[in-house]
Amino acid sequence: AAFQIEAIRRCAARVIGQEVTTIVAAGGGARNRRGLQIKADVAGLPLRALATDEATLLGAALIAGAGCGVYRDGAEAIEVAAALPATTIEPDMGRHQRYAERYAQFLRWQQLVAAPADGAGNR
Numbered sequence: 001a002a003f004q005i006e007a008i009r010r011c012a013a014r015v016i017g018q019e020v021t022t023i024v025a026a027g028g029g030a031r032n033r034r035g036l037q038i039k040a041d042v043a044g045l046p047l048r049a050l051a052t053d054e055a056t057l058l059g060a061a062l063i064a065g066a067g068c069g070v071y072r073d074g075a076e077a078i079e080v081a082a083a084l085p086a087t088t089i090e091p092d093m094g095r096h097q098r099y100a101e102r103y104a105q106f107l108r109w110q111q112l113v114a115a116p117a118d119g120a121g122n123r
Contacts, residue, residue: 026055044096051085
């Protein structure tokens with residue numbers, strides 16, 4: 001799961017044309033400290049675990065607030081979200097280096113799985 005999140009993070013960075021420098025976790029998965037640490041280590045980036053259980057509802061409220069004038073614009077709503085209580089988990093860069101090797105292997109496996117099979121069922 002951490003490798004898939006890292007693949008999504010890298011894809012998002014390509015799409016938006018800039019680096020994603022922090023990962024934000026919310027909801028039930030944000031309570032799993034070990035899982036969060038692994039995700040931070042894989043990415044080599046800090047991870048903010050929000051203290052709210054209702055992140056989806058909160059996000060919808062922030063977007064609605066930006067849309068109906070409670071906030072000046074989306075940027076102000078983002079500032080409000082950034083100020084929410086959270087725990088920051090810093091990556092262990094030694095583990096990050098070890099995960100980098102495994103991540104490259106993960107990408108190779110992903111390519112093999114996605115490759116079309118020939119008529120004999122071989123990839």
